[in-house]
Amino acid sequence: MDRRRVESILRALRGGTLSVGEAMESLRSLPFEDLGFATLDSHRAMRRGFPEAVYCPGKTDAQVARIIERLSARHDTVLATRVRPGTAKAVAARVGKGKVHEFPEARMLVVGRMPNPRSGRIAVLTAGTSDVPVAEEAAVTAEAMGHRVDRIYDVGVAGVHRLLDKRTRLDRARVIVVVAGMEGALPSVVSGLVEAPVIAVPTSVGYGASFDGLAALLGMMNACSPGVAVVNIDNGFGAGYLAALLDR
Amino acid sequence: MDRRRVESILRALRGGTLSVGEAMESLRSLPFEDLGFATLDSHRAMRRGFPEAVYCPGKTDAQVARIIERLSARHDTVLATRVRPGTAKAVAARVGKGKVHEFPEARMLVVGRMPNPRSGRIAVLTAGTSDVPVAEEAAVTAEAMGHRVDRIYDVGVAGVHRLLDKRTRLDRARVIVVVAGMEGALPSVVSGLVEAPVIAVPTSVGYGASFDGLAALLGMMNACSPGVAVVNIDNGFGAGYLAALLDR
Amino acid sequence: MDRRRVESILRALRGGTLSVGEAMESLRSLPFEDLGFATLDSHRAMRRGFPEAVYCPGKTDAQVARIIERLSARHDTVLATRVRPGTAKAVAARVGKGKVHEFPEARMLVVGRMPNPRSGRIAVLTAGTSDVPVAEEAAVTAEAMGHRVDRIYDVGVAGVHRLLDKRTRLDRARVIVVVAGMEGALPSVVSGLVEAPVIAVPTSVGYGASFDGLAALLGMMNACSPGVAVVNIDNGFGAGYLAALLDR
Amino acid sequence: MDRRRVESILRALRGGTLSVGEAMESLRSLPFEDLGFATLDSHRAMRRGFPEAVYCPGKTDAQVARIIERLSARHDTVLATRVRPGTAKAVAARVGKGKVHEFPEARMLVVGRMPNPRSGRIAVLTAGTSDVPVAEEAAVTAEAMGHRVDRIYDVGVAGVHRLLDKRTRLDRARVIVVVAGMEGALPSVVSGLVEAPVIAVPTSVGYGASFDGLAALLGMMNACSPGVAVVNIDNGFGAGYLAALLDR
Amino acid sequence: MDRRRVESILRALRGGTLSVGEAMESLRSLPFEDLGFATLDSHRAMRRGFPEAVYCPGKTDAQVARIIERLSARHDTVLATRVRPGTAKAVAARVGKGKVHEFPEARMLVVGRMPNPRSGRIAVLTAGTSDVPVAEEAAVTAEAMGHRVDRIYDVGVAGVHRLLDKRTRLDRARVIVVVAGMEGALPSVVSGLVEAPVIAVPTSVGYGASFDGLAALLGMMNACSPGVAVVNIDNGFGAGYLAALLDR
Amino acid sequence: MDRRRVESILRALRGGTLSVGEAMESLRSLPFEDLGFATLDSHRAMRRGFPEAVYCPGKTDAQVARIIERLSARHDTVLATRVRPGTAKAVAARVGKGKVHEFPEARMLVVGRMPNPRSGRIAVLTAGTSDVPVAEEAAVTAEAMGHRVDRIYDVGVAGVHRLLDKRTRLDRARVIVVVAGMEGALPSVVSGLVEAPVIAVPTSVGYGASFDGLAALLGMMNACSPGVAVVNIDNGFGAGYLAALLDR
Amino acid sequence: MDRRRVESILRALRGGTLSVGEAMESLRSLPFEDLGFATLDSHRAMRRGFPEAVYCPGKTDAQVARIIERLSARHDTVLATRVRPGTAKAVAARVGKGKVHEFPEARMLVVGRMPNPRSGRIAVLTAGTSDVPVAEEAAVTAEAMGHRVDRIYDVGVAGVHRLLDKRTRLDRARVIVVVAGMEGALPSVVSGLVEAPVIAVPTSVGYGASFDGLAALLGMMNACSPGVAVVNIDNGFGAGYLAALLDR
């Protein structure tokens, strides 16, 4: 909870300028807003220092635009992930075109201020070129949270010298996001090479017995090197968000 | 690689006091030791600041003891996980009883110096009492790496007020390890409450459709709150190790 | 069976005004109708006090319309679930436009009399906004059976205070339907907070390792709080129907 | 929360006889007890009118006995499920032999007062004789909560006339618990015959492609008759508990 | 093998009118034809008394037409299953319109002579109306093999009296094909009622945890009544073919 | 139902020598017996011409013996499957040693009269020697139902000439039971060679990716030759029973 | 690594005409090229004697064309697999129409020189006609690597004599690629007939319980004849590539 606000309310209560009923009313009404179809949770931003991202599949462009408009009124920066081509336009119509930054490869919008990268040191790796969209989702998320990202793409384990060649850049990173489909072996290898923690993102890239990312997911869960943790299949946003939390 | 050592060898090579053949020989023989059945990797300790842990299932007590003896010659602290009751004795016979610290609930040995906890702030939570052995494996691992651990057990989501009651201790943590079986819902709830990153450990606790931890694993992969990453089922060691990496 | 009818037939038989053969004929021909492609079961309505709902996928609009027309001749209220956009029109052409009530968000038709809500106390919750269509199917079903429904949407476990904020409304309910995708954790938390039984509906909302609702289904099956039972993935109708049975 | 207690504390706070710090202390210390390894949650009993049951696998007899002793100090009746043969003795040593009621077929203990059955009307069915232990767990649980149970065993769908023969007893029930392994078809058939809601319990009875109850679980999830909800595989306790909630 | 032909060749060989090489040549060239993309196996028809059916998915209309044309030159009756709307026309263009019998609900073509039903006694049942296309595939296959089929549709276990009402027709059948999706319980119930063997066909009808017919398949494999065997999901052709083999 | 008995009762009712209540009582009490833990279903034997077999796992030897004793009072021949070594003795103690026939390889008892083989023509094949116990269960079941069985063991597809060598015996069979683990390919090959229907029995023989018979089960479901139907993994009894039904 | 090049650089270093820094720079810059989205690995071609193939799904035609153009500059022959209809045109626009060889049935392009077949002896078999596209991918891959391929299609196990008829051609092969869907039984049978090693390719051909090739994959993994190894579902390229490696 937003402790200072609560504190001031409770002091008023204690001081007698507020009844218990009024105090409860103040506490409840303030930061929650009810859009009818979605309870915006602005508490989370206060707790985490970052607004809630909007996951777009299953919501109409109009719903996305309305949610973002409301969130933008309170937050400097709002994210939308897995946007459709037309979503940017719908959002721009509500918040103004200048505030909408499109990242087509990452299928994302950053609405509001795009922060200047701080001195953070996150590396984002992919095993192949097909993993790039998920990696971009991770990278743009971390950048939108103010972190600097080093992209190292297409360094899968089938040509391990390509990875070893990037050793210096890996050593510089404080957190490494590794995005891989197929057998999902890259996180194990990377984690064996570096000191930094590794966030592994299985992708649904592959065919046949990859079973939409299940093979990569299981591979990463069984990484034989400690220092690896895994997020959901194709969940670039989650990986970028977590990397930003850890990069400090 | 151990850069300084390599550097001095290469300088000797360049300076002509070493032939290429001799240099290669020096590079290779030094930090690798071949026990016949296991190539000890003392490089990793140099890179990560911590020795390799020995995972005991599938190895005889004699093999475990021999591996630990060799590792102890080079490292202050060596871990053994999933030990059987008799393993401690076999290890003590080789390295001396005074160096072996037993943690029965965690099914672990810490061999060598048990470091004093630094000022670290790791919280380890469990959903139920049956999850405690896995949680202890995480906690002892982190403590053996010099971190302070706050144990908060039996705060599962079926009684969410028990968790809310621990809010202050959760807020103090820099990293939170959440250990849960059954439906694996606790990481989502915890991550929604705090700023710190959450490492989720599914356990094989449960019955019926828990399918030996698969339900908890899938639940955690789908955690609806960002800031959560998952390690393998029952992998307390991996969670504790990762938590220690992040707690700085 | 329709006991009174059977009874009067048997009495006639016993009284000698009916031969055994005639009696059997009467029993069989009466309440079963054969449309050629579907045996309408009007017995069930007598037993349960409610007509059979028509599940539309896999049936043409013409088939749906013909089944509903026939059912409407005997029942005050008939339901159609998972209707396509054009179904309402096809049905209206047969039974008259005034009898067809459309619920687009629930993808349902209620044909005939839409009952006034009795004093029932069913709460329908969702974890997120994407779960709303399934929740609406549950809510409209219960309303069509004459029950009052309190909709509490978007109160997922990632922001558990949003749920706690609704405590009073939860306490008022006699039965609670909880609709959730992703990790399916909400039923556990809700059931730990209230006295009422909880009907959990997993949804196919999510991506990656949600595996079309399997993760949520397994999560709910493993709910660590007693008082929870689960229906099929996305089965809003079943949940609403069961809730109406229990709300008395 | 226990509203009256909280209310009296808050009034004291408001009245000035308590500082905020003291009030918080009072609130927290009271109903929670910390046994070190398990946070007993006596709130739940207040909310639900029934104490928490102790699930014994994964706990030592000594732990079970200690938890039950503590719970018995506050509750008239405490349940233990899936007990081992020796558990009863360990519990009796702590709470007195007279208070421990053993139900070997159900693998349960009821500790304290075994209530006289009220006028409740729960029917518990099994498909085969191998399903009886799970059914007994359900039946004893409901009886320990004060309900009357009608046991109707071995009426599987392979001989549907055996089930039809019990029609009168089925019609008398307000809630029906159906326990079945193998293909799990019985709940569908039963639900098509009666007005009452059906709680389906898949069991791990079967072999080959029953996959430890998965076939029965999937079958029950897909029950083609509405009015059925499912609990976890072999979860007799959950079914009995839920049936008791619904039987009113 | 076609024994008489082989025999005459071997006699010629023995009689000296054929060399070994010529004999081998004769044996090989005769009944195998190579269309380049498919080796037609006319031996099987000789063995089984019926030609190979053509499974159309994955073949172009032109390929289907060409295969059927060739088969029709040797066989009175040829089947095509899972045809697309345009396939009939493509086949008719090659073999003549009069020879092509379309069965749209079964998605089949019968090319050549459609035999008059012999006195066979096969019953084909479905649980619901959505299972009808698969049932029709079974029925038309058996009819094309010269058997009489009694269709009994929409008699699922949720209304078991609908099934009991058909008892007389069931008792008349020598083989019963039972087609069912969802929980796949109908074969168990039917097999418990009759003497005849039951061929169970799981269908992909259902949603959610039916997992495209897996739930029905597992349910049928675990049928608790003996006398049931199962064919592949949606495999109406296989069931009809087998029923014809057994109906004698 | 036992029509003649019912008929005589109904005539008495019609004739007035019985009230409806008395008639119902007579109908119900007669052929059902209630052992408390198992409802014996002697109707099935009347319908199918064969008594119910007793599946022993999950029942105590004492329960098995008691059920068999009761069944033996009405039936000439009773089967017990998956017996433990001690079961025969427990049964013999109740029904007399002379009536118990042990088949250790098949893990079966035949209690009562072991019929002389009629002129039936069932072939039972196995792919390997490890599949023999399941095959023996099928063979003994069919023999106990009065059929003649030809055992053809260890003719797996890895040496297809071993199978071809048995062609004459295969051609003689009216029904073929094929028992195979590992990849389960034998039914496809056999069905392509013969006219007779094939009952495929997957076994749990194999290791690794055989997943306890799942690979064989899926292989057999996908048999590319029509005329194959599948029973549950290791279900020799079901296969033998069905073969006996078909062998006429 | 490209040993000669590295050697000449190291000699220069040792000879003093290169500093260590310059040497490292030379080593790194040379054979790696960075296209921004894909690190081309021309080392692999040096090691394996063949260029990397381009797997087209998930890449735009423009990306494919650009990658191929760059690879063509260094390699005589470049492969593209799973091409879309328009890809050939996009590639031709960059490298010249004369260099692009289309293989529509195999869904492949061979860009550059199509080698004349050497005297290699690879046989490629399919079980059915639907498996042909995957088989063609294998065959064209091996041909593009300079090997001679004997195509033997539609010889599935349901008509095992069709296969035996091809015995001579099988015996001639040094390596056999077997492509099969459904139950995947063909590799076992083939391997039992020949001396040559068998590469098994499961295909996603089939329906129902084939589960997109999983049944065939499991069947092949469990092949009861040694001498079989398996590649991924539908992975014709991998099978052809491996066959070319083995055919020497």
Add this chain to the structure above:
Amino acid sequence: MDRRRVESILRALRGGTLSVGEAMESLRSLPFEDLGFATLDSHRAMRRGFPEAVYCPGKTDAQVARIIERLSARHDTVLATRVRPGTAKAVAARVGKGKVHEFPEARMLVVGRMPNPRSGRIAVLTAGTSDVPVAEEAAVTAEAMGHRVDRIYDVGVAGVHRLLDKRTRLDRARVIVVVAGMEGALPSVVSGLVEAPVIAVPTSVGYGASFDGLAALLGMMNACSPGVAVVNIDNGFGAGYLAALLDR
């Protein structure tokens, strides 16, 4: 078939010194022997140049001994895999102690002549020490077939420099067997480093989400480097056998 023998028989037939009947009898009786429970297939040895190995689980020691005795009468070398501790003794009692070579780590017996290694060049790698038993099964199999094996153990991807250090030995191999559990990533990495084909053996080593080797199996099927094929989980024998076929 054993062509020369068949040829001499056929010549006799042609020459008139044998009737067709006698010829057929000679052909059939000769190389097949029927032990009652297992048809020994000595043809395979003729075709492949190596006798059938005996897979011991599911066979008694006595059965194993009897099969081996018979095979030894015709073959220089016979293998037994997955032997129990007592098997060697039972076999020695039949064939003589001097002929039985035990390999306890490989859980194998080689009965008869243990050939001197030819100049073959097979490398067998393991990821960890727990994979060694499976690797030894592969190595001893290949050695028993007369090949030289280079064992390179414990070079998993978590310490990729350990693998790179063995580059020279890898380059020397003509075939490489890679044995790995957990995530199964080693084959991909190895295949990217060498020219030789790679046979991947997943092991059931691991815990949690390794699911008894499924994770490793899927990982290896999805290996992102071509030139890899996979055998069954823990199938060291199959890998060694195949390696021997390829090493020429």
